[in-house]
Amino acid sequence: MTSEQDAASPAEPTRKRGLPGAAKVGLVFIVLVGAAAWLLSGSDNPFVYSKLVHEVMSAPDSFEGRRLRVEGELRQGSIQFREEPCEWRFVLHKEGKEMPVRFPQCVVPDTFRDGMGIQVTVQGELGGDGVFLANQVIPRCPSKYEMQQRMEAGEEMPYDPNAPLPGQS
Numbered sequence: 001m002t003s004e005q006d007a008a009s010p011a012e013p014t015r016k017r018g019l020p021g022a023a024k025v026g027l028v029f030i031v032l033v034g035a036a037a038w039l040l041s042g043s044d045n046p047f048v049y050s051k052l053v054h055e056v057m058s059a060p061d062s063f064e065g066r067r068l069r070v071e072g073e074l075r076q077g078s079i080q081f082r083e084e085p086c087e088w089r090f091v092l093h094k095e096g097k098e099m100p101v102r103f104p105q106c107v108v109p110d111t112f113r114d115g116m117g118i119q120v121t122v123q124g125e126l127g128g129d130g131v132f133l134a135n136q137v138i139p140r141c142p143s144k145y146e147m148q149q150r151m152e153a154g155e156e157m158p159y160d161p162n163a164p165l166p167g168q169s
Contacts, residue, residue, distance in 0.1 A: 050068075050069040050070070050071055050121065051063070051068055051070050051071070052070070052071055052072065052094050052095075053070055053071070053072030053092050053093060053094035053095075053097050053098070053099045054072075054094045054095040054096065054097040056068075056070050056097075056126060056132075057097035057098065057099050057130075058097060060126060060130055063126045064126050064128055065125055065126070065127075065128075066125065066126070067123075067124070067125055068123070068125070068126070069121055069122065069123045070092065070099065070121070070122055070126075070132060071092075071094075071119060071120070071121045071122075072092030072093055072094040072099060072119070072120065073092065073093055073094060073117060073118070073119055073120070074090060074091075074092060074112075074114070074116075074118050074119075074120050075090070075091040075092065075093050075098065076114060076115055076117065077114060078090045078091035078114075079112075079114045085104065086104065086105060087102060087103065087104045087105075088102075088103040088105070088108055088137070089101065089103075090103075090120075092120055092122065099126075099130075099132050100130065100131045100132065101122055101131070101132045101134050101137075102131055102132070102133050102134065103122070103134045103137050104133070108137055108139075109137065109138070109139055111139045112137060112139045113139075118139050118140060119139070119140040120137060120138065120139050120140070121138040121140065122134040122136065122137055122138070123135060123136040123138070
């Protein structure tokens with residue numbers, strides 16, 4: 001046989017390897033259902049992303065020892081810094097409830113400043129003593145419009161390089 005004859009002859013049907021299409025769809029469905037069941041069977045509600053301070057502090061026993069995020073406003077004048085061992089302490093508040101927070105790290109974000117009424121989200125666990133032990137601190141800066149209104153009222157920007165650092169006088 002010549003190469004021309006090979007090219008002219010019809011190709012032999014090839015067998016497809018692998019799973020048929022319906023089996024692939026079924027396998028994906030089973031994996032998704034299994035993942036959803038695994039998430040729902042956990043001790044913590046997987047759909048609780050963040051709580052507000054007043055929600056947590058209204059029923060602290062139900063949140064004790066659970067990993068969660070809590071959002072509130074930084075109480076003015078509550079920031080304290082200790083060098084040995086490095087630790088930040090501050091208070092978040094919302095709707096008449098307060099939550100003391102300990103953050104046992106030396107560095108906080110630059111926008112974590114006192115006196116600006118900033119919203120802060122902390123991630124960690126609420127202890128039996130009612131103090132939230134944070135492993136992450138996320139300050140939210142006010143919008144540029146709110147900052148402009150505050151500047152016009154005589155307040156300094158939270159990231160003003162001349163402003164004292166938290167914990168310093």
